Amino acid sequence: MLITGATGGLGSALAENYAAAGRTLILHGRDAARLAALSQTCEAHGARVIQLTFDLRDADAVVRELRLVSQREPIDLAIVNAGVTRMIGAGEEAESWEVGREILAVNLDGALATVAGVLPDMRRRGCGQIALMSSLAGVYGLPQTPTYSASKAALKAYGEALRLWLAPQGVAVNVVLPGFVVTPMTASLKGPKPALLSSERAALLIRGGLARNQACIAFPRSLAWGLRWLSVMPAPLTERIMRALGFSE
Numbered sequence: 001m002l003i004t005g006a007t008g009g010l011g012s013a014l015a016e017n018y019a020a021a022g023r024t025l026i027l028h029g030r031d032a033a034r035l036a037a038l039s040q041t042c043e044a045h046g047a048r049v050i051q052l053t054f055d056l057r058d059a060d061a062v063v064r065e066l067r068l069v070s071q072r073e074p075i076d077l078a079i080v081n082a083g084v085t086r087m088i089g090a091g092e093e094a095e096s097w098e099v100g101r102e103i104l105a106v107n108l109d110g111a112l113a114t115v116a117g118v119l120p121d122m123r124r125r126g127c128g129q130i131a132l133m134s135s136l137a138g139v140y141g142l143p144q145t146p147t148y149s150a151s152k153a154a155l156k157a158y159g160e161a162l163r164l165w166l167a168p169q170g171v172a173v174n175v176v177l178p179g180f181v182v183t184p185m186t187a188s189l190k191g192p193k194p195a196l197l198s199s200e201r202a203a204l205l206i207r208g209g210l211a212r213n214q215a216c217i218a219f220p221r222s223l224a225w226g227l228r229w230l231s232v233m234p235a236p237l238t239e240r241i242m243r244a245l246g247f248s249e
Contacts, residue, residue: 002026002075004114005082007034009183013199014079017207021046024073028052028082056082056110066117074125078118081133083107085148087189100147107151126170131210132159136179136218139227143247144191163215176206177218192246195220
């Protein structure tokens with residue numbers, strides 16, 4: 001199985017959760033030292049580990065590398081997990097174009113390139129599973145992270161479409177919509193973080209949903225339902241609720 005962004009908080013938790021004797025983990029991460037340490041931990045659990053450090057912003061390299069890997073190591077499950085974010089800084093009139101482009105290059109372009117890399121072999125074999133790591137911020141955008149929210153909303157729609165297209169071909173696609181999870185990325189965000197979950201708990205929920213081939217794995221349930229209601233409420237009411245919760249700026 002493949003996990004991109006494995007050196008992040010949630011990616012590491014997923015890698016350690018899946019690590020077991022007889023399992024091959026293909027772990028991707030930007031930080032070579034952290035990736036090596038994570039690989040050692042997973043190997044201690046009996047897993048065989050292959051490390052990848054390609055830059056997700058280089059889409060052509062991502063596709064090329066993953067197609068080569070897929071030829072040598074058939075990937076039964078690809079968890080497309082890598083992602084970055086940044087809050088709008090105090091005093092900024094708008095989100096920086098350069099920062100926004102960087103977020104989209106990793107969260108959206110990198111994710112699509114990852115799918116393009118692993119999908120041909122899955123379709124050829126008539127089996128496989130792809131999990132796309134969206135976010136509850138893709139259900140209702142957060143004002144502090146507009147481009148991040150947009151990237152996750154796009155990934156949600158992309159995964160929903162892929163699921164319908166690929167199911168008859170034997171390839172399952174699942175969209176994962178986590179809320180706030182204890183990770184370095186979440187720690188960098190200011191403001192309220194309702195229903196905060198540990199990365200270990202989040203990994204368990206994701207693994208269980210993938211095992212059931214759940215179309216949409218959204219958690220925590222209370223926050224997921226609340227944001228879905230917000231997405232269909234009249235805008236003036238939604239905005240008042242968001243301000244009351246502390247998400248106004």
